Amino acid sequence: MDIHDYVELVALALWVISVVGIGILSRVHFKNKRLEQIRDTADKLMKSYVCLYDKENLSNMQKINRIGNAVVDGLEAKGFKLNEQEVRDIFAEVAKQMNDQHDAREN
Structure with missing residues (x-):
């Protein structure tokens, strides 16, 4: 073997490393893009459902359950597949949104 x-x-070897690196980075980019789409869609759905269900005469727990289920159903209808942790996060965020709206209404 000579120098050539x-x-x-x-x-x-550099070409293989760069191809593998591009594959890994593109996968990370698209995963983050999917998470950002889920966050935006869930945020829009939550705000609209919180305003809608706020006018109903229900307990806060019933409102949280209805809104959380509606948001999860809406995301699944748009093609997003959610795991258990994401569903729990949605319900926690719904409760936070309701508290924020309640606090804003009191001030």
Whole structure:
């Protein structure tokens, strides 16, 4: 083997590393983009459902359950698949949104 063969091996190794790196970074980018879409959609759905159900004469727990289920159903209808932790996060965020709206109404 002469020096040209080593140069070609190094160039091939760099090419393989860059292709693998591009694959990994694109996967991370699209995963983050999906999470951002879920967050935006869930936020819009939550705000609209909180305003809608706020006018009903229900307990706060019933409102949280209805709004949380409506948001989860809306996200699943849009093609998002949610795991248990994401569903719990949605219900926690619904409760937070309701408290924020209640606090804003009192001030």
